[in-house]
Structures are given as C-alpha cells and as structure tokens.
Amino acid sequence: xxxxxxxxxxKRYDNSGKKKKTVNDYAVKDLNLVCEQGEFVxxxxxSGCGKTTTLRMIAGLEEITQGNIYIGDRLVNELHPKDxxxxxxxxxxxxxxxxxxYGNVAFNLRAKGVDKNEIDRRVRExxxxxxxxxxxxxxxxxxxxxxxxxxxxxxxxxREPELLLxxxxxxxxxxxxxxxxxxxxxxLINKIKxxxxxxxHDQLEAMSLADKIAIxxxxxxQQFGTPTEVYDDPVNEFVASFIxxxxxxxxxxxxxxxxxxxxxxxxxxxxxxxVPKRYYSVVSDGFRCKMGxxxxxxxxxxxxSDGTPEEIATFENLGDERRIGIHVGDVLLMLIxxxxxxxxxxxxxxxxxxxEKTHLFDIETGDRIREK
Amino acid sequence: MARITLENIKKAFGKVQALDGISLDVRDxxxxxxxxxxxxxxxxxLNCIAGITMPEEGTVSFDGKIMNLIDPAHRNVxxxxxxxxxFPQMTVYENMAxxxxxxLYREDEATIKERIDKAAKMMKMEKLLERLxxxxxxxxxxxxxxxxxxxRTPNVFLxxxxxxxxxxxxxNSMRTELKEMQANLGxxxxxxxHDFMEAMALxxxxxxxxxxxxxxxxxxxxxxxxxxNEFTAELMGDPQINIIPAEFEKNGSGYNVVIEVNxxxxxxxxxxxxxVFAKIAxxxxxxxxxxxxxxxxxxxxxxxxxxxxxxxxxxxSIGNKSVITAECGKYQLRMIAPNGLNVAIDSDIYLKPELxxxxxFDSDSKKYIIRYDEEAIxxxxxxxxx
Numbered sequence: 001x002x003x004x005x006x007x008x009x010x011k012r013y014d015n016s017g018k019k020k021k022t023v024n025d026y027a028v029k030d031l032n033l034v035c036e037q038g039e040f041v042x043x044x045x046x047s048g049c050g051k052t053t054t055l056r057m058i059a060g061l062e063e064i065t066q067g068n069i070y071i072g073d074r075l076v077n078e079l080h081p082k083d084x085x086x087x088x089x090x091x092x093x094x095x096x097x098x099x100x101x102y103g104n105v106a107f108n109l110r111a112k113g114v115d116k117n118e119i120d121r122r123v124r125e126x127x128x129x130x131x132x133x134x135x136x137x138x139x140x141x142x143x144x145x146x147x148x149x150x151x152x153x154x155x156x157x158x159r160e161p162e163l164l165l166x167x168x169x170x171x172x173x174x175x176x177x178x179x180x181x182x183x184x185x186x187x188l189i190n191k192i193k194x195x196x197x198x199x200x201h202d203q204l205e206a207m208s209l210a211d212k213i214a215i216x217x218x219x220x221x222q223q224f225g226t227p228t229e230v231y232d233d234p235v236n237e238f239v240a241s242f243i244x245x246x247x248x249x250x251x252x253x254x255x256x257x258x259x260x261x262x263x264x265x266x267x268x269x270x271x272x273x274x275v276p277k278r279y280y281s282v283v284s285d286g287f288r289c290k291m292g293x294x295x296x297x298x299x300x301x302x303x304x305s306d307g308t309p310e311e312i313a314t315f316e317n318l319g320d321e322r323r324i325g326i327h328v329g330d331v332l333l334m335l336i337x338x339x340x341x342x343x344x345x346x347x348x349x350x351x352x353x354x355x356e357k358t359h360l361f362d363i364e365t366g367d368r369i370r371e372k
Numbered sequence: 373m374a375r376i377t378l379e380n381i382k383k384a385f386g387k388v389q390a391l392d393g394i395s396l397d398v399r400d401x402x403x404x405x406x407x408x409x410x411x412x413x414x415x416x417x418l419n420c421i422a423g424i425t426m427p428e429e430g431t432v433s434f435d436g437k438i439m440n441l442i443d444p445a446h447r448n449v450x451x452x453x454x455x456x457x458x459f460p461q462m463t464v465y466e467n468m469a470x471x472x473x474x475x476l477y478r479e480d481e482a483t484i485k486e487r488i489d490k491a492a493k494m495m496k497m498e499k500l501l502e503r504l505x506x507x508x509x510x511x512x513x514x515x516x517x518x519x520x521x522x523x524r525t526p527n528v529f530l531x532x533x534x535x536x537x538x539x540x541x542x543x544n545s546m547r548t549e550l551k552e553m554q555a556n557l558g559x560x561x562x563x564x565x566h567d568f569m570e571a572m573a574l575x576x577x578x579x580x581x582x583x584x585x586x587x588x589x590x591x592x593x594x595x596x597x598x599x600x601n602e603f604t605a606e607l608m609g610d611p612q613i614n615i616i617p618a619e620f621e622k623n624g625s626g627y628n629v630v631i632e633v634n635x636x637x638x639x640x641x642x643x644x645x646x647x648v649f650a651k652i653a654x655x656x657x658x659x660x661x662x663x664x665x666x667x668x669x670x671x672x673x674x675x676x677x678x679x680x681x682x683x684x685x686x687x688x689s690i691g692n693k694s695v696i697t698a699e700c701g702k703y704q705l706r707m708i709a710p711n712g713l714n715v716a717i718d719s720d721i722y723l724k725p726e727l728x729x730x731x732x733f734d735s736d737s738k739k740y741i742i743r744y745d746e747e748a749i750x751x752x753x754x755x756x757x758x
Contacts, residue, residue, distance in 0.1 A: 208688035
C-alpha cells in the first residue's frame, strides 16, 4: 500500500494583479509522486520552489487547484486537516507557553477526548523515544532549541498519524545541535516506521535523512530517487549542481575527434579529457554540450601521469580535506583530495579525470544526454 | 599596509568582560583570522582596531604607532560587514566611489575611475557598475561591499563574517574567490568568522578566541593537528573529533594508553617523549581523554583480527561520503565511510581505532598532552605562511 500518492497536483495562486500569465504562475505544476508506506521522503529545492506549498496542500492548509492527494487509499482532497490523520512538525515550535512539556505533548489527545489513563500511557511511551522523559515537568521557556524541537516532534507523533509532515524542523538549530538532532530523527522514524515527508532546502539534510528525495524547482518535480541515485545519476544540470558540496563542476565543452577517439576540449584551456566510449553513439566531431564531473572524480596525477599539466589557482587546506581550484577558461574547476601534500598557488599539477564519471548535459535545456 | 599590534586589550560591557587581555601581533600583509563561537569577543576586537570601541586597558598600534586616541576616520581602515551596508540610492559605481570622494580623500574623478575599474575587474563585477544594490543578488552585494573596501589603500582590511549571510554554496565559492583575491592583493587583513572551513582555507594564521581570551594562535595545520585543548579540537573538523576516556598504564620506562571498546581493551604504547613521561609521572595522571578524528577509525561488517564488535547507532550520507555512528558501550564513535552502503541501524559493525593517529588530552584541564604522530605531522604541516 502506498503511504501517500500525489496525482497531477497543481497549485496556482491568484495573480490577477500581474499582466502576463506564464507557466511560472503555478507554484506547483503537474506533480506526480508515490511514497511507499513507511518511507522517509525529503522534498528538496531552493526557496520558492513549491515544496512547502505541496506540503501544505497535503496537510489541508492550502487549497488544491487541480489534482488528487491520497493518504493510504483515502482521497483526502476535501477532508478537513484534522480528519486527515497527519502529524505536523514545523520550523517554529509553536508550543503553548502556559503548559508544561507534558501538557503540550498531551494537548491534542485531550482535545480529542482521549481517556486520561490512555493519554498518560502514550506520553510515557513516547517521552523516552524522544529523550524528553526528564523534561516533562518543564515549561517551554526553559527549553533549548533542540529540546523544543524534540517536544514538537513528540507532539506530532503521539497522535499516531498515518503520515508525518515536517517542514525544515532543524533550520532553527545551530550546527552541533542540528547534527545531533538529525541522527535522532533518523533513528526515530526508523523505529516508528511512519510515512514521513520532510521539507528542506539543505541538500545535506535530505541526503543524510531520506530514503528517497524529490527534487523540485520552479514548482516542477525534477527527479525522485534514492540519495545515491540523485547523486550518481542526475537527470539534469539542476539536480547535478544542487546535490553535493562542493557542487559538480559543469563546463561548456566542444568535443573533437582525433585518431578515432573523442575528447572534451574547453575554450582557452589545454585541458582535454577522453570521452567515455559509451557516449560515442551520441557525440560527433564539433559537438557542443556541457560536461559535468564531481570534484571527487578529478585527481592529481602522480609523476608518471599523462594528465594535462595545469597551474593551481587556489589551494584550500580544510583540515579533513584539501581543495584545489584550476582555471579552465573562466571557470574554476574544483577538485578534492585527502592527500596530505600541501600545494600553493602557481604549483603545476597533472590533472586527471575519472572519465567514466563524466556526465553530458544539453547546452540549452540542461537535460542529461544519455548513451543510447 | 601595516602591522597591527594589540597589547593586553580589556573591554567590559557592564558586568560582562568581553575582552580579557587580548594580545596579538598581525604581520604586514598577513591574512589573520579570528575564529570562535558566537559571543567570544571576535567582533569587539575588530571594533577596537577600527576605533569604534574604546578599550578600557591596553594599546592598539599600527606599525608601532599607538592609535588609541585616533578617531576611526583617521585610522584608515576598511571594514566589510556581514550586512553589506551599501547606500541603496547609489549605483554600484557611486557606492564604490563614495569614500574616495569624501573630504578625507578628495581624489580626482580620473583616479577614482581607474581604481574602481581595477577593483571591479578583480572582483569580476565590471558589468554591475551601473546597477542599484536592489538589483543585485546577495553574493553580488557582498562583492560590491568588498570592492568598496578595495578601492582605498587602507592600513588594514577588517572583515566581519562577510560570507555569513550567503547560502552554503555561494559561501564556498566566494570563499575560494576571496582566497584568490587576497593572493593577488597582498594586504593585511583581519577576518572574523565562526566557520572553521573559512578559517582554515583563508588564514595564514588563526587565533582561536573564547570568552574574551585567546586560546591558541597558529597556522591552520598547527591548530587542526595540534589543538592546545579539547575546545579547539572540537571546533576544527566536521564531523567532529571523537573524544573518549582513556587510561595510562605503566609499561617499563614508558606508558601504554588503554581504551575500552564495548568492554574490551585496546592498548598502544606512547611514543618516547621524556618530557611527557615526566609530566605524567609527576602529576600522577592515570586518566586521559583520547581524541580521534572520524577518518582514523577503520570498520568492517565482518569480524576481523584486531576489530571490536559494536552496533550501528546511525548511518548518514553527507554528500560525497557518509558518517557511521557506532555505539561502543560508554560512548559513541563517529567514523567516515563511503556513500551508498547498505547499513541497517542497530546492526553489528566491527571497529579498529587507529590509535597511532590519536591525540591525548589531560582529562582534568582538557589540555593537549601529546599526539602519537606529532613528528610525522610536523614534517608536512604548514607552519606559518610568509
């Protein structure tokens, strides 16, 4: 059974003030998505891409312009939010300040008229799970940001929702607390096995938490897949450059043919990289496109390397790793190395590229060009 | 450009001692980073140098000349702030020209144009000169703010978290650009940040600041590999260094370090260092804290010689690699693993900490005692650039 199904979902805000109607008037456009029962799915995209709008439509806080939403097998388009069996945890904690933690966690059950003993049983069951057992008597003002977010999530899951919706729940926390909380959320979801939609603009958070990632841009779903799929096999230039830090190097290239082999060449640069054989059926001499390669797949060659000699433009020693920047035309090609060697600006290295890891993108549309 | 010296600077705001005896010597043409958590006093130091804040005690001098009584305008420092502080009604060109046209400089228009063109080229913003700040992205605004500082020939550039407002991606690319620009420029620059990657990437030297005091000053390598205490060690590196309890055990004339992983013991002889041995003996230190970075723990999903059985607490992908956290009984260990592994939470994992890459700290004072590979590190680590 699917946990959540979105069918041809559209959202259009009334922009009657604007003169020109374009496709971009749609905050969400023809979104189709099936999340399996118990799956943890992240909605990822830059701000304004429509991910929160989609979440709010699922929650029933926003009207649907067109399309269907199913939670489990139930069509919920017309249902009131309270009847959709969802749990919500948003960025701001929105706790009831006069109630202590226990009161806050129990509030929704009390409102529903659940039996007192049953409420107590459920609060006591969830408290250790969220590590808030020691906080139950405290007032919200006494809690740290991380603790508040724990209470907030406890409040969402105590209703035993069919679907848990989270909107940037970690964005208020500082680096350390965020890292710790990420681990806790992951463990929690793994334990309660509740279908979860998690909205974030932080690719790292999406990569580390989610079973699957839905990458959205301009209201349109770009790709839906596991973290490994979107990282290794992006469908277009947007996904390729949005996932990963530092981002994938993407360079305009003209492919040339020499001695029966194809090479990527670049404007104002001596760099040339062999085109993987699998692309031979789709490229030709003089073919223009973009080439993408991740910084981890660009290497410093050894003394016997036949890589192209290049001058180092930037060298950053970050402790855990080192990053080297090379000018290829007017683009800075980045590479990451964990090698201990310290370089400096102006040093010459032999640049090697793991050819098999290169991707081709259409120069106009940014779509991935795949081997046939 | 100038050499900036601070001697025993003290400053209190009410009951809070914001700066508690700060002494620094920033060399001519050095890129010097002030790094520490929020509220450490980094910005207050910058303000004392600029003359915006008056210290209660201590001296600020430029090239040996005491500046305490000189007002900010005449110190000839260029500041770049987190929030750009551009004049909204002026174009980029006018923003950059504003300081040069002021009473203090009164440069002629030809000189102004020449300098702006040069700075604009360096900052890759030749095409933006006629735009208003409202027509710029955040990254471009920060570039203009820096360009405006650049057109003057100040004694020192003071930069207060100039990249903090930018999103992660832009911040990293701007950081790389700034590094390139600084190399081209050759100027004294004092740079405040709370991002360790910025500190490492940019600083010729880094000063770690905490609670109004200097904790450590050194090159990035020195601070990363030989942190003077646990506080500094935890600041540098992501994911954070693991710090776990350890014990010293007498072994002939030297010592073993012993750690416990899930009830089993792992020993490693300390490298010969008479001074360290003497200190351990004299202080009667039995316990220590052992710091080991996540990349120095090996793992296996099958039992293996020298590996300890633990369980997976979490497995997280962090882009090009992932972090496994293992439950080891009294503590947890974070380690680096490749992406795309099929790791189930609470499943078994076998670990081998490479103790010869670890750092030992005094478990009471939290101060650095020794690291096993100190000699090897000293051989390749960048001491101080320039």
